[in-house]
Amino acid sequence: MADASAQQNRAFLYTQMQRNRGLKAARQFALEEYEGSDNSDDSYSDSEYTTSSGDSNPWEGEDLNAGELLYEDEPEVDSDKEVPKLNEHREDPSDENVKTYKNARPKPLTATGTSSLKVVEVRVNAALSYSGRQISLSHNLLASMLGIVMVDTSGKGKKNEKVVVDLLIPGGVALRSGQINLGDVLIAINDVCVTARNIEKFLKSIIRPMVLKITLQTFSDKPMLQNKLPFQSKPPSVTARECEVKVLNPHPGRLKQLYSLPGPHGVFFLTLNLRSETASEDDDLLYSYPHSGLLHETPSKLSQLRGIFVTLADVMKQMQSSEVLSTTLIINGQLVHCAYHQVKTEVFVICVPDVAYSLPQVHKTVSAAVRLLNIMYGSLLSAFQPENKHRLDQIFQHLLLVNSSAVEVTKKLPASTSYKIPSVRKLKLPTDLQGNVDAALAELEASDFDDGTKAVNFTRRLYTVRGSCIFYDGYLLANHLPEEDLYDVFLYCYNSGLLGIREKERSGLLLNWREVFCWKNRFESAEKNIYKEPSGRYFWLIIGLKRSILCVLLKLNGNLFPSSHTPRPDSNYVNYAKAALMNLDSCNFYDYVQQRLSTISTPYLVPAGDYLSKQSSFFKSNKPPSGQGSTPGKGFKLNFNSPLKLKSATSDSDDGRRASPSRLSQSSAGKSPVASNAVEAQTPKSSVKRLFREKSFSSQGSSESMGSGKTTKRKGTNLGMENVQNALTTVGDEHCYTQLTAGNENSLFCYLDLDPLRGVFITPTEFDLSAVDSESHQAIVTSFKKYALILHQRMSRKNPNGDYCIEEGILFKFQSSKHQQKKNSPYLQYWIVGRAMRSPVEKEFYVCFHNSAPQTMVELAFKSGFEF
C-alpha cells in the first residue's frame, strides 16, 4: 500500500510538472494524440521493436536511400485520407487555447489512480549489451539492454520494490520504442513479473537476440491511449503500405515532357589519374549525364570530346600550376560552354549550349553544383560514388533545367527561377505578417527545449535545432538561418525542384530528411577569436505542405552514431515542423500571403508600353539631357523629392507600431475560433481596401492624398494604443505611395535589391509584373535579368589591391519588335543600373528605369532601404 502511494506521488509530480508547461505543450500534446503514438524506427542497431498499438507515420516504412529520405504523399490517392486528417489538425489545436487547456488539465490529475497497462514489444540483442565498454555496466543490465535507468537506489534492499522508469538512455531500446515513458512502472517482461530485485537476474537469463514483451503500468491521463490499450497486434507496416506512399524518384517522363535543353549538354566527372596500360576505354569516365553507356548507341559528342577536358585540366595544373575554369567549343555549329571544377585528380565538367546559358551563368551553375554536391555528400568524390548515380541523375536533370535561360525552358519553369542571381528571393511581407511567421519559426526552434511535453519523458534530445526557414511558392518568407546555411538549403530546394516547380498544390505531405555537410564548416575561419561551433552532424528536415516548405537544420551533437549510419528522422521533430506549418495555415496565414502576392507592392512599377506610346509628346516635354552642354538640374529635382523620402520613413515606423503585441499574439497563438474568425472577417475588407488604394494611386503620386494620410497618422500617435490601432486599420493599412525614381513621373520598370549579408534579394512579384504586363515590358524585364547578372558578376569582383566597380549602368534603346520595320517607329530609352554599396552595410541594388529623369543611384538605393 505504501508502495502504491509512493507511485501515485511520483506520478503526481510528473503530471504537475507537465501541467506547468504552456500552450505549446498543449498543442503538441494534442497533435501527438492525433498522430498516434510515434515510433522512431531506427535501423542503427540490430535491436528492433514493434509496437503493438497506434498507427505509425506513413513515411516510417520508407527506406533511407543513401542517407536521404525523400517521401511524398501522392495527392490523388491520398487526398481522401490525408486531407480530413489535416483538417482535424487545423481545428483541433484551435479549440484548445490556453483556457480550455487549463480547465481540462486538473481532471486527469484527480484520476491519477486510474492507471492502465500497456504492452510494448522490443527486440533486444543481449550480446551487444555485454560487449565493448559497456561491460562495466553489466551489473546494470536494465540500463544496457533496455536503456532504462532506475535512480531510486534507496529501496535496493526492499523486497518487491517496483521497477520505475526514471531515466531513458539516449539511443536505448526503450527510448527508441517511443512507448515507454518516464514514470512508467515495469510490471512484467514476457509475462514474468519483475521487481527491482529480480530484474537483473531475469535479464541475465536472456542470452539470445529476442523480442521482449514488456508490460508497463502507466499513469497516463491520455484518454486515447486507454482506448488503444487492449492488445491490438496489427503490424504498422501494413497500415503504412495502405497509404500508398510513393518515394520521390526521377520522373523521366515528366521532365522529358517539360523540356530538355536544346543542343548538346552533359555533366561529366572524369579522373586524370588513370593507368593507361590497364585502362579500358571508358574508365576515365566516373560519371556522366546523360548516360552514354546504357544504350550502347554512339556516345554523345561531348563524351567523345572529354579528352579535351581531361587534357586541358591536366596540362594547366601540371605545367602552369593553374586551374582550368571554362572552355568554349563549337559543335555542329552550336556554341557550347563547358565549365570545370577540379578536385585533385578529378574534374567535374558541366557542358551547356550557349542558347541556354551565357558564360557567366555557366560559371555560376558549376559553382552552385559543386556547392550542392559538397553539402549533400561531403565532397565531390563521395558524391560520385556509384550508389548515388540515380540520385545524381535526378539532381542534374533539375539543375540543368532550372538554371538555364533558354526561352523554351523558362516558359515552362516557374517564374521564381527566372532570376539567376545566386541568392534567395524574398517576399517582402507586411510587418505583422512577418512577425507572425517569425514567431512561428521561433516557436518551432524553441521546441527542442521542452522535450518532455509528450507524456513524461525527460530525456535529452538527440538534436538541437540550429534554425529554420520557410518558403512559399518559391519565395522566402522568413529565415532564422545564418546566410550560408540558408543558401545551402535554398540551393538544395531550388535545384531539386522543390520550390514551386509543380503547378498544382501539394495536398499530401512532403518529407525530406538528409544529412548535410554545411558549407561554412568547410572553411576554418582564419581568426582564432571567432567562436567555433563544436563539431557534430547536421541534418535537414524539409517538410512541405500545400504550397509552403519548411526547412529545419538540425544538429546531432556528439558522436552518438557511427558516421556510416544515418539515423531516421525523429518523429517528434517531424511533428513539430508539421505543426508549425499547420498552425500558420490555421490562422489563415497563407491566405494573407496569397493576398500579398496578388496585390501590387511598393515601389510601384510603370508599364513600359506607356512610354512607348506617348513617346512623341513625352520627349518634347521632358527632353533628356543632350547636347545642350548642361544637364537639366538633377540636384534640384532631388530636393523637391525629399519630402517623399521623409514620408517613407514615417510610414515605416508606423508599420512597426501597427504590429502591436496584442494582434501579434492573437494571430501567432491564434487558436481561438473567435480570433480566426476575426481574421477571416478582416481579409476581404482589407483586400477591398487595397484594391481601392491601387486604383486611387494608379500611376501618379498625387501629393494631396499622401498628405492627408500623413495627418491622420499624426493624429493617431497622440491617442492611446487602441486608438492607434483603430486609426491604422482604417487609414494606415495603406502604405504611403512611394515612388522610387526621381522626377515627376514614376519611371521604374523593374528592380532588384540584393542583400548579400542576409543572402536574400527582393524583386517585384509576378503579380506586380503582370499588372504592367505588355510585350515591351516583358522584353525589357528579360533584358534586365540578363544584364543584372552580368553587372552582378562584375561587382562581385573583390580585389583589395586593384580597382573594383561601385556602379555600372547601361542605357538601352528599345524598339518594339512590331514596329521594327518602320523607320520612325516609337522607341524608348531605359537604363539598367547596378550599384554596390560597401558601407554602412554591404548591399547591391539593380534598377531598370526610363531615361526621362536623371537618377542618382545613391538616392534610389537609400529610398529602397526605407521601402524594404
Place this chain on the structure above:
Amino acid sequence: MAEHVICITANAGLPLLTRSKPGCPPMTFPFIGSLYGVHMFGSNQGASLQSTVTVHHRVVWKTYHESIVLIVVAPNEDRKSKNQPVTNRRESDSALELQQSSRNLTSTVPDDHLFRLADNIFNALVMLIGIDDLVKFRSIDHLKKALKSSYHIIDSFLESDTVMKKNENCPLFGDLTQCVDVAVNTEAKFLEKEHLQEFAKAAGSKYGCLVVDGRLLCATESWWLLDGQELALLSRLISLFPPSVTASDIPVFLPNVSPAIPHRLVMLTLIVRPRGGVRVCVLCGPEPSLMEIKERFVQSFWGPVTNNLQRCCTPTSIPDATASLLPSDLLAFLLVDIEINRCLSYFTPPGGKEIVNRRKQQKSTSDYEPSWLYDKLVEFYKCVVGTSFPFPENEDDTSHDSTPHAGIAHYRCLRRHKCFALVKSQYQLFALYSKETPTYAMQGLTERILKVLSKDDLL
C-alpha cells in the same frame, strides 16, 4: 594585352613562331604541344575549340585557311597582381576560393577581343610574308626564317601596354578597335590637298599618307578605301621604324585587298622626332625607285611646308583649341568612328589644367599616369564592347538577329575613376573621368565632348 602568341601548322603541329611578352616565363614545349593537341583532337572529332579560361590565363585558338593555328594566351582579367598569402586555410579550400573569385569579371568579357588580336597578328604575318608563302609553304625552315621578319610587329602587339611605361610613347588603339589611330590637326587639310596628293601622283601611286608619331594625319582618298585592319597595321608598321630610319622601301601584302601580290611601301621621314616624327608613305608599284623619290620629290614637294609640318608635331593628338573646350575632369577619351574605321585617342597631359584646380591636381595627378589611364581605357573598352555595344564587324549579324535592345550608353564607377561610353550614329566615345566627377553629370559631359569633336568634322 596578351602574353604569348604561338603559331603552329595545322596539319603537322610544327611550331612556326612563339613569342612571349618580356618578363613572362616562356612556355615549355610540352605545354605548347598539349595546347595544339587538344585543338587538333577537337577538330578531328568535329568540334572546334574556341577558348579556355583558367585561373590565371585565357587561351584562344583560331585556325586560318585550314593550315595555320594561332594560339593566343592572355592574362585572366580577374588575376590578382600578386599572390596573396593564404592563411590558415586548407589547401583545397583556398584553391576553391581562388576558383570562385576568378570567375567573376572574366566570364563577362567576351573572347572576341582576343580573337581580334589573333586576327591582327595573322594579318600582320600576311602583310609581311604574303598569303601564299604563309599558307602553302614548301619548306618549313624557309617559312620560319621568313617569319623572323615579323617578330618586331608581333612583339609590339604583346608589349602594347608596356611600351608606354618605357618611353612615354603615345599608345595606339588600332589593335583593340581594328581602326586606324588618327591625329587631328588644322594643317591636315591643307597638307593633303596641296602636297600629299601631288606627291603620290608624282610617285605613280594613288595611295599616300602622312603619319605623325604613328598616327595618321592625312591620307589620299584611295588610302581610306583600305579596310580598318589594313590601315591600322600599316600605321603600326610605319611607327615601328626607329626614329633613326629616314627612308625605307619594303614589300607589303595587303591582307584583304591583295594578299598574294606585294606592293612597295615607301616611307620617308620628313621631320625627325624622338617618337618617330612626321613620315610620308606611299604604296606604289616597281617604279620609281626609292632613290628617285627621295631625291626628286621630297625636297620639291615638302621643302616649302616644313613649318606646317613642324606645327603638326604636337604632343597631343588634337589641336589645343579643341582640347581647351574639353571638360576639366576628363582624363582620357577614345573616339571610334566605326563607319570610316578611324579612332582618336587623347590623354589629358598631366598637370595640364593646374591653373584651374591646382590643389586637386596635386593630389590626384600623380595617380593618373598615362600608362595607368591606358590600361583603364582598354579595360573599359573590353567591358563595354561585346557586352552592351556590338562589335562593328559582327554588326551585320546582330541587325538580322531580332534583338530590339541596342546599348547606347554605358558607364562604370570604379574606385579611382569613372568611365562613360556613348554611341551616337557611327561614333563610339569612351571617356575616362576623375573620381570627383558627379555620376549624373557624365552623360552630359560626354555628349559635350562628342559634340566638340564632331563639330568640325575632325575625323
